Ligand code: ATP
């Protein structure tokens with residue numbers, strides 16, 4: 032490709048609304064343009080990268096035996112009503128009505144559509160397992176679209192759904208997808224950590240997210256430095272540290288704590304540790320009143336509570352609601368008036384018999400020496416794990432202190448079980464001729480988010496350095512020549528490279544060398560060949576490795592020789608990447 036007939040709308044300045052590196056660089060390198068909030072157009076150079084990522088995903092999914100489909104993006108409301116998600120999905124769903132007043136939505140995901148499609152095609156156990164997928168557009172009306180294409184409102188997802196006769200078969204495909212995902216991400220140069228997204232039960236975890244460690248990540252991962260455990264903090268079980276005894280607060284009875292409402296304020300005021308206090312969190316879960324007690328230095332993990340209650344909406348209880356229940360905001364303690372309309376939950380880390388400092392259920396007062404056993408034990412109140420994991424907590428698998436990182440989720444694999452196969456009544460005849468409900472898995476990858484995440488991992492002060500497998504062009508040939516004879520010589524080299532099947536962008540634009548170098552480094556082609564003064568005067572070519580920025584000068588002999596040289600460099604880069612892919616799979 033000749034740059035003079037291509038489109039390279041690079042920019043020097045960062046766009047004003049971009050805060051993360053990938054967003055800034057995708058805009059500056061002319062890969063995307065913003066159309067509206069959370070909506071982006073891909074320009075030719077950006078589209079080449081996106082297509083290559085799709086290509087890697089497709090190749091690996093096909094290799095794993097999955098079958099590619101393409102379904103309509105517009106989906107009828109009926110199928111969502113059948114699964115019960117028409118109401119559940121809330122505002123994230125783009126809904127619309129056609130001219131006949133029929134309701135539809137722009138699919139945010141396609142479990143329903145695939146279920147309806149696959150159902151009549153699987154009749155016998157012999158038709159299973161089957162893993163179906165598409166690489167297609169999804170719409171989600173995100174509350175906060177941000178970070179460019181990392182969280183947008185229209186994006187490309189690879190979504191796959193597998194159907195099975197039993198759990199054993201589901202697990203087999205799930206494990207294959209797990210490996211496939213690791214190959215896919217490594218294949219595009221991304222290093223990912225699979226984290227448990229569900230506490231899981233016997234027989235392995237039910238859900239894993241593939242995370243890219245990054246300071247801009249919206250998720251927090253807990254990682255064990257000793258064993259292979261890694262989890263999303265949302266789901267990390269919290270286990271009490273062994274052999275630690277807490278020092279009880281030296282004092283008993285009512286304490287005057289004027290205007291000291293927060294745990295930190297009270298602990299400071301009483302000169303004690305936060306863990307000696309009892310934290311009370313009052314919430315409303317789908318309209319029901321809930322009160323959770325935690326150790327003072329712990330935060331409530333709302334996700335754990337939501338899962339335990341099976342509720343959709345969880346919000347803090349308002350002061351008026353507290354008043355009707357006899358709760359004193361900021362000063363709640365176990366002695367509040369008991370009521371059937373308030374459910375009590377006690378975090379597993381709490382000790383029934385430890386003497387805690389708690390709110391005295393009276394403004395400006397706390398009380399020391401309170402034991403939970405005296406109030407709740409035997410009352411049907413049980414302890415459950417509701418607190419958020421912290422750095423240093425014991426690893427749920429081996430007990431070593433956990434560390435934490437921020438992460439971006441690029442993919443998700445999930446054992447769905449029979450939720451959708453039951454809703455859509457997807458049954459097959461088993462080997463004894465008996466109708467059996469199938470079980471399902473689902474597997475998603477955010478294609479655009481992957482592209483941006485690669486840039487988050489592969490950028491420096493000059494711009495992007497693309498992994499060879501997804502670079503818009505492998506080689507950028509920068510020529511600096513004015514004389515027609517020289518240009519003809521360079522053109523013949525360009526043609527030799529093209530003929531050898533190398534993806535080369537020849538920057539033949541009538542611009543200064545500095546400008547061309549900057550553009551090539553900003554866009555990030557893995558290899559740059561410069562044919563300038565050295566070439567014209569001394570028959571020398573320079574080759575730059577964009578990632579290392581190491582430049583070497585070689586004597587030019589023949590076009591063939593140059594092509595061989597470049598092919599070797601490409602092969603080295605490809606082999607390096609392939610090594611990462613093999614490593615990732617294990
Ligand atoms: P998130 O927690 O980031 O909102 P999610 O759990 O909603 O993600 P899934 O429904 O599992 O995501 O979708 C599969 C994949 O699609 C995600 O792993 C992610 O890579 C991608 N994805 C999800 N939402 C977006 C979005 N708004 N913009 C770009 N990619 C997205």
Ligand code: MG
Pocket residue numbers: none
């Ligand atoms: Mg989401």
